[in-house]
Amino acid sequence: MIENHLVLSRKYRPQIFKDVIYQDFAVNALQNALKSGRIGHAYIFFGPRGVGKTTIARILAKRLNCENPTENEPCNECTSCIEIMKGNSNDVLEIDAASHRGINHIRELRENVKFSPMGGKYKIYIIDEVHMLTPESFNALLKTLEEPPPHVVFILATTEFHKIPETILSRCQDFIFKKVPLLNLQSYAEHLCKLENIKYDDEGIFWLARKGDGSVRDCLSFMEQAMIFTDSVLTGELLRKMVGYTGINTHTTLLTQILNDSDYISAIKTIQKLFIDGEDLVKFVWDFLDFLNALTLVMENLGERENVNLPAEDIRRMQNEFSGINLETLNYLSEKIYSIYEKLLMLKLRSSFEVKTYLEIQMRKLAFDMNKPSLSGVLERINQLTQAVQGEINSIPKDSILKVGTVENDAHGKINDVESLIKEQFAGTEVDSSKMPDLGK
Numbered sequence: 001m002i003e004n005h006l007v008l009s010r011k012y013r014p015q016i017f018k019d020v021i022y023q024d025f026a027v028n029a030l031q032n033a034l035k036s037g038r039i040g041h042a043y044i045f046f047g048p049r050g051v052g053k054t055t056i057a058r059i060l061a062k063r064l065n066c067e068n069p070t071e072n073e074p075c076n077e078c079t080s081c082i083e084i085m086k087g088n089s090n091d092v093l094e095i096d097a098a099s100h101r102g103i104n105h106i107r108e109l110r111e112n113v114k115f116s117p118m119g120g121k122y123k124i125y126i127i128d129e130v131h132m133l134t135p136e137s138f139n140a141l142l143k144t145l146e147e148p149p150p151h152v153v154f155i156l157a158t159t160e161f162h163k164i165p166e167t168i169l170s171r172c173q174d175f176i177f178k179k180v181p182l183l184n185l186q187s188y189a190e191h192l193c194k195l196e197n198i199k200y201d202d203e204g205i206f207w208l209a210r211k212g213d214g215s216v217r218d219c220l221s222f223m224e225q226a227m228i229f230t231d232s233v234l235t236g237e238l239l240r241k242m243v244g245y246t247g248i249n250t251h252t253t254l255l256t257q258i259l260n261d262s263d264y265i266s267a268i269k270t271i272q273k274l275f276i277d278g279e280d281l282v283k284f285v286w287d288f289l290d291f292l293n294a295l296t297l298v299m300e301n302l303g304e305r306e307n308v309n310l311p312a313e314d315i316r317r318m319q320n321e322f323s324g325i326n327l328e329t330l331n332y333l334s335e336k337i338y339s340i341y342e343k344l345l346m347l348k349l350r351s352s353f354e355v356k357t358y359l360e361i362q363m364r365k366l367a368f369d370m371n372k373p374s375l376s377g378v379l380e381r382i383n384q385l386t387q388a389v390q391g392e393i394n395s396i397p398k399d400s401i402l403k404v405g406t407v408e409n410d411a412h413g414k415i416n417d418v419e420s421l422i423k424e425q426f427a428g429t430e431v432d433s434s435k436m437p438d439l440g441k
């Protein structure tokens with residue numbers, strides 16, 4: 001598997017700026033600097049893991065020392081380019097600060113910096129994960145950055161900008177790298193599938209990109225695993241199993257059961273089936289919550305692909321199957337499921353059987369809660385009744401009330417009746433008192 005991973009990610013590692021995915025901003029800025037000959041002594045590449053920082057650092061190194069750069073790109077054919085690509089150039093040193101954080105390594109580097117480059121114009125130091133250096137190492141590095149020999153270029157890469165001392169930052173030009181959006185990762189994954197002659201479908205491509213979560217490297221490494229697992233058939237049906245996603249069918253079934261069934265038996269059966277199938281029930285609850293939120297976004301017309309993060313086909317199904325769903329009910333259910341999930345995490349149950357038991361109890365409770373008359377509906381009705389009663393009172397001449405003195409009491413009596421009826425209906429339910437109507441007392 002490791003061998004295979006190296007094959008794909010090495011095979012498709014971009015060798016020129018133009019082939020880097022989605023980092024146009026950083027790439028353009030670097031190319032402009034190269035074009036005008038304004039080469040800095042130190043660059044900081046900051047951004048999430050796996051988006052191309054080291055790749056671009058190497059391309060930059062090649063471009064700086066290339067014998068025949070064309071259109072601001074390295075030629076990838078000269079001795080210098082080939083040595084750098086093979087990783088045996090004496091002028092380009094890569095240091096992984098995560099494993100070489102001590103002062104000795106940086107002292108060694110400071111000694112090395114003094115010597116002129118062997119073949120190319122520049123000596124280039126690429127320090128990966130630079131935030132891992134110890135304070136002493138940073139101090140030693142700073143001394144070099146303060147008086148850099150003219151032939152030296154430092155490229156410092158980091159995922160944690162805030163851990164770099166201000167003194168270092170002030171001597172570097174910084175370049176920000178971004179997470180690669182889902183759609184860009186999808187097109188990239190599809191492009192690779194075509195090049196590799198791999199069978200795939202749209203949903204399969206979606207899962208490759210979603211697993212990448214903004215990182216080209218993670219997307220590729222999942223793709224390699226998936227090729228082994230599925231014998232190179234990257235379809236949604238197979239990849240769904242790999243990522244442990246139960247699929248929209250279970251979600252739509254459970255939602256329909258909760259909303260339509262007056263009993264809770266079918267919802268419990270759904271939970272039991274998932275348990276028997278060996279699904280991770282905690283993850284399922286989160287996925288169901290994610291589905292409810294996605295459905296809400298779709299209903300609110302906010303369901304663009306990047307927001308919803310579910311396969312396009314699932315989004316279409318949501319639009320078709322739940323077009324008439326009541327948003328208020330959906331929000332109420334989402335809140336309920338969220339608190340079930342929250343409690344589930346707090347309980348730290350030991351076995352999947354315990355999780356199943358907990359969820360069965362919750363399904364019963366949920367069925368009861370969802371089938372109670374809607375609170376806002378009842379409140380609206382109370383308001384109508386109150387207004388009607390007030391209207392009756394107002395229509396009676398004032399003096400007759402004074403004379404008889406019983407009609408108003410009668411009206412209050414009616415209001416009190418309504419009030420006690422409500423209290424009876426909602427015994428034990430928490431009611432937001434600010435939403436209660438003014439009963440005119």
Ligand SMILES: [Zn+2]
Nearest residue numbers: 066075078081
């Ligand atoms: Zn070259």
